[in-house]
Amino acid sequence: MAAQTILFDFTLDKDKTGDEKQRQDVAKILRNELEHIFPQLELAYCMESPENGYFAVLHENKDTVITVRIFQHGLLTLNVEYFLPEGKEPVLSFEGAMRLEKVLALKLKAVKGQKLPALKRGDVARYFPSSDERIIEYDIDKVVYEARSPFQKIQIMHSKTLGNMLLLDELQNIxxxxxxxxxxxxxxxxxxxxxxxxxxxxxxxxxxxxxxxxxxxxxxxxxxxxxxxxxxxxxxxxxxxxxxxxxxxxxxxxxxxxxxxxxxxxxxxxxxxxxxxxxxxxxxxxxxxxxxxxxxxxxxxxxxxxxxxxxxxxxxxxxxxxxxxxxxxxxxxxxxxxxxxxxxxxxxxxxxxxxxxxxxxxxxxx
Amino acid sequence: MAAQTILFDFTLDKDKTGDEKQRQDVAKILRNELEHIFPQLELAYCMESPENGYFAVLHENKDTVITVRIFQHGLLTLNVEYFLPEGKEPVLSFEGAMRLEKVLALKLKAVKGQKLPALKRGDVARYFPSSDERIIEYDIDKVVYEARSPFQKIQIMHSKTLGNMLLLDELQNIxxxxxxxxxxxxxxxxxxxxxxxxxxxxxxxxxxxxxxxxxxxxxxxxxxxxxxxxxxxxxxxxxxxxxxxxxxxxxxxxxxxxxxxxxxxxxxxxxxxxxxxxxxxxxxxxxxxxxxxxxxxxxxxxxxxxxxxxxxxxxxxxxxxxxxxxxxxxxxxxxxxxxxxxxxxxxxxxxxxxxxxxxxxxxxxx
The missing domain is CATH 3.40.50.150 (Vaccinia Virus protein VP39)
Structure with a gap:
């Protein structure tokens, strides 16, 4: 059981996102492009504020849900989320998401864009922080052992490349x-x-x-x-x-x-x-x-x-x-x-x- | 310029999320808990479907936007997103988000929960995939060089721990x-x-x-x-x-x-x-x-x-x-x-x- 969340972000010229009308125009371009990939896309909700810009919810059959934010400073964030049943192909493949990022960056005339690798959610815990709070995704395929002692939560997870790993209170130990x-x-x-x-x-x-x-x-x-x-x-x-x-x-x-x-x-x-x-x-x-x-x-x-x-x-x-x-x-x-x-x-x-x-x-x- | 996205996910007993009424009950518990941290939280939008469960948008002054999905199989995803001006403290600190995850897991009686380290968006590109498509966050603090040759996109980024890094077409090289x-x-x-x-x-x-x-x-x-x-x-x-x-x-x-x-x-x-x-x-x-x-x-x-x-x-x-x-x-x-x-x-x-x-x-x- 897992959901996938794929995050994209684009930095636009801030002179193109400063007022409501401009943000609406950007949102329209974005929606047109997304419809090529999600033909049954519907706009479910949107809100606007002078301080916090534009926010919208789009979805395809209430299954793939896409949220969009356009901040007045020029940042656009796009979150795509859907449920991925075991053994099924993802709605957006790794390459598909790469292509989407490139097309959107082009159409939105973005200064820069990035696509984060798909995040897997609800599956085995695999994301842990580095000491400076960066995200690390481990290739964990199994929880080998889990218990709570009087002192701490003890987990032993199996990583494909690192072997068995000890985690204490959800922090990597050895x-x-x-x-x-x-x-x-x-x-x-x-x-x-x-x-x-x-x-x-x-x-x-x-x-x-x-x-x-x-x-x-x-x-x-x-x-x-x-x-x-x-x-x-x-x-x-x-x-x-x-x-x-x-x-x-x-x-x-x-x-x-x-x-x-x-x-x-x-x-x-x-x-x-x-x-x-x-x-x-x-x-x-x-x-x-x-x-x-x-x-x-x-x-x-x-x-x-x-x-x-x-x-x-x-x-x-x-x-x-x-x-x-x-x-x-x-x-x-x-x-x-x-x-x-x-x-x-x-x-x-x-x-x-x-x-x-x-x-x-x-x-x-x- | 950056936005922060903090993702949480919880696996609930699927017998508690199978129908609309149950999902509404879970959403209510969740909202009550979130209000402790976001006192001005408002419910802006929600939708339901028998196949795809519950989805809602909550926000505080249209600034911090929280989306919630409760799938009928028992998975609950929670996405918190806000704009973080340079030098400002995040709405949810690393420790604050850890505590929130623990409290929510307890109140929702979750089988398991995880909180992903905050994702930074719109800032310098720092997320790149491993060969097996896992997310890696680099401690990149500067784009040293960027150009497009007739053959590829060339970037040299500076990582605090790895030194200068060559990326070709957005893939790590050396x-x-x-x-x-x-x-x-x-x-x-x-x-x-x-x-x-x-x-x-x-x-x-x-x-x-x-x-x-x-x-x-x-x-x-x-x-x-x-x-x-x-x-x-x-x-x-x-x-x-x-x-x-x-x-x-x-x-x-x-x-x-x-x-x-x-x-x-x-x-x-x-x-x-x-x-x-x-x-x-x-x-x-x-x-x-x-x-x-x-x-x-x-x-x-x-x-x-x-x-x-x-x-x-x-x-x-x-x-x-x-x-x-x-x-x-x-x-x-x-x-x-x-x-x-x-x-x-x-x-x-x-x-x-x-x-x-x-x-x-x-x-x-x-």
């Missing part, structure tokens, strides 16, 4: 394609984990733990709050996490299900120290000010983490999309507030399932 | 970020170009020629039809093409502006042979049948190319997105028809500016 994510987070090749003591905060997908264990650390303790995430990843993401979430504990590692802040406090009280602490928790929020629950949480994590780090230890964590300069800057400002003082370096990688470049931080005592 | 494209096409590391004679068909962006020259070939001849593409790339894509398009000819290479088929015929007549021929021309069309101008062109190129190849020579070319299995299969079938017989291998790489994995072919005499 996919089978994303070894580069884990390798950049852990600075594989640049850091030597052999014989080291490591603490992972979060990391419920198991990928970081799985990769770290290949480097012969002395011991890794992983603190993950969400049992259900681990069960789901163990079952559907074993390509990236192996059997570490299945076993839960060996001589080399232990996964503790619980609130990492509670355990960090316990470690501080015991005087337990690590060579590496990994922050593999919530992403940095995209906000203009470092306020709210998430920022408080980030600060709490920082403060406790550095208390369990050896003097030459490192705190490694993911940042955000490299285009999110404001959020990243706020994150760095929080680091600068820490006492004792810390300093940091960054690494970055294009993460396939994020469809963008991601920034990672390596923090040490200054 | 960007500053795409060294991996050229390296995978030429099988860098696997092929030895030292002292070899090479012919490039097309390649107007200059990137392939630039990279090949680093490998000390004996001589490269490049046959490109579009003078204007080379001028644009020389000026705006020098990161990937160096000065090869500026110089045009040295002891090591020559760029000939002309139809490559004419020159291939000339080479055949002269008995001139190459170690490598590169097909860096039009992409493989995405069609169900190997017919039409482009397929004829592909076959012509094949036939002539293999006549100028030495017996142990190689024909290297790009294929298409690795999800386009039908188009790729047709391409391979054309290869299989060639006499003398040929065999092929493939390589692939995720090309940053294509936002997808691309397939490349290496063809030799069988």
């Amino acid at each position: 996919a089978e394609s994303d070894l580069i994510y884990t390798e950049t987070l852990m600075c594989r090749g640049a850091e030597n984990y052999e014989g080291k003591e490591i603490c992972i905060l979060g990391g419920g997908d198991g990928a970081l733990l799985y990769e770290l264990l290949k480097e012969n650390p002395k011991h890794v303790v992983m603190l993950e709050i969400d049992e259900l995430v681990m069960q789901a990843c163990n079952k559907y993401l074993s390509v990236i996490c192996g059997d570490v979430l299945e076993k839960r504990k060996t001589d080399q590692y232990e996964i503790i299900v619980g609130d990492c802040v509670d355990y960090l406090k316990k470690f501080i009280a015991e005087g337990r120290k690590f060579d590496y602490v990994f922050g593999d928790l919530t992403d940095i929020p995209i906000t203009d000010t470092p306020e709210g629950e998430t920022w408080d949480f980030i600060r709490t994590i920082f403060e406790h983490s550095f208390q369990v780090l050896k003097p030459d230890g490192k705190y490694l964590t993911h940042g955000n999309g490299s285009t999110c300069t404001v959020g990243l800057r706020l994150f760095e400002e929080q680091l600068e507030l820490l006492r004792p003082k810390v300093k940091f370096t960054t690494t970055k990688a294009f993460v396939p399932s994020f469809m963008e470049e991601w920034l990672f931080y390596q923090v040490t005592f200054a | 960007a500053e970020s795409d060294l991996i494209y050229t390296e995978t096409l030429m099988c860098r590391g696997a092929e030895n170009y030292e002292g070899k004679e090479i012919c490039i068909l097309g390649g107007g962006d200059g990137a392939l020629l630039y990279e090949l020259l680093k490998e000390n070939p004996k001589h490269v001849v490049m046959l490109e039809i579009d003078e204007l593409v080379m001028q644009a790339c020389n000026k705006y894509l020098s990161v990937i093409c160096g000065d090869v398009l500026e110089k045009r000819k040295t002891d090591q290479y020559e760029i000939i502006v002309g139809d490559c088929v004419d020159y291939l015929k000339k080479f055949i007549a002269e008995g001139r042979k190459f170690d490598y021929v590169f097909g860096d021309l039009t992409d493989i069309p995405i069609t169900d049948t190997p017919e039409g101008e482009t397929w004829d062109f592909i076959r012509t190129i094949f036939e002539h190319s293999f006549q100028v190849l030495k017996p142990d020579g190689k024909y290297l070319t790009h294929g298409n997105g690795s999800t386009c299995t039908v188009g790729l299969r047709l391409f391979e079938e054309q290869l299989e028809l060639l006499r003398p017989k040929v065999k092929f291998t493939t390589t692939k790489a995720f090309v940053p500016s294509f936002m997808e994995e691309w397939l490349f072919y290496q063809v030799t005499f069988a």
Whole structure:
């Protein structure tokens, strides 16, 4: 079950859309052209206002519905929407829509025009945002798993090119394609984990733990709050996490299900120290000010983490999309507030399932 | 100048949308919820049909226009559109739209819901399709160059993360970020170009020629039809093409502006042979049948190319997105028809500016 929405927009000379009469003329040209493709097109409704221009609803048998807006500044938007039964050909094919855009741009004498690829609606969720709020369409063909834990909505979707993908609260987390994510987070090749003591905060997908264990650390303790995430990843993401979430504990590692802040406090009280602490928790929020629950949480994590780090230890964590300069800057400002003082370096990688470049931080005592 | 269109869709229990009365009830719930966010909302128009369900136009001062469709199969689509003046805050923020989706899903008792990231319209063109017709939004902030040559529309756009991008007839071609494209096409590391004679068909962006020259070939001849593409790339894509398009000819290479088929015929007549021929021309069309101008062109190129190849020579070319299995299969079938017989291998790489994995072919005499 799906509807298709195809959006076109054209920029016209604003001297041709400034008054009602002009907009009516443009609308007439548009309607004439559309009738070549939709012969039974009817005008169902239109409205006008000096401030907001022209708006109209056209339809063919109430099936394909087309809305048109002509703003007085010269912008014309055209939305075509229809229901597409399974296995049927679309009313407007990809090439058909391309041709329509070209013809309309010509007839409307548009300065520029664009046609957006058809949007599929009501089908499996496939549109997710990049960190800078751009639309990304994934080639998702199946919802593999869906559940709500006490902490979050957990989904595992299958993408034809990226494999199984974990989504938490409808945000992309990690996919089978994303070894580069884990390798950049852990600075594989640049850091030597052999014989080291490591603490992972979060990391419920198991990928970081799985990769770290290949480097012969002395011991890794992983603190993950969400049992259900681990069960789901163990079952559907074993390509990236192996059997570490299945076993839960060996001589080399232990996964503790619980609130990492509670355990960090316990470690501080015991005087337990690590060579590496990994922050593999919530992403940095995209906000203009470092306020709210998430920022408080980030600060709490920082403060406790550095208390369990050896003097030459490192705190490694993911940042955000490299285009999110404001959020990243706020994150760095929080680091600068820490006492004792810390300093940091960054690494970055294009993460396939994020469809963008991601920034990672390596923090040490200054 | 831009309008924003924000699309939501909800899948409802189809037993609740099967008749007109039920759809009216759903529309009422929806309208009540929308009024919390748009207090001056008015119902401007609505229509009903047993086959195509409910459609309505709501608006606030004719500024924000909302259209609603409720299909009898249970799908509800909601389109919110308004003009967003430069520097103004959107009517619905990213987080606001997320919250609205959650509230509506709850109140409508939806099986599932999704909110698409806001689409920007009338601004710089930023939406382009992947090879399998998914929408990709680029972080394009500027049109650097735009012209129409006798052969195609040439655009160079600037993307914040990918650098300058070449688009031909509104399709992504290559960007500053795409060294991996050229390296995978030429099988860098696997092929030895030292002292070899090479012919490039097309390649107007200059990137392939630039990279090949680093490998000390004996001589490269490049046959490109579009003078204007080379001028644009020389000026705006020098990161990937160096000065090869500026110089045009040295002891090591020559760029000939002309139809490559004419020159291939000339080479055949002269008995001139190459170690490598590169097909860096039009992409493989995405069609169900190997017919039409482009397929004829592909076959012509094949036939002539293999006549100028030495017996142990190689024909290297790009294929298409690795999800386009039908188009790729047709391409391979054309290869299989060639006499003398040929065999092929493939390589692939995720090309940053294509936002997808691309397939490349290496063809030799069988």
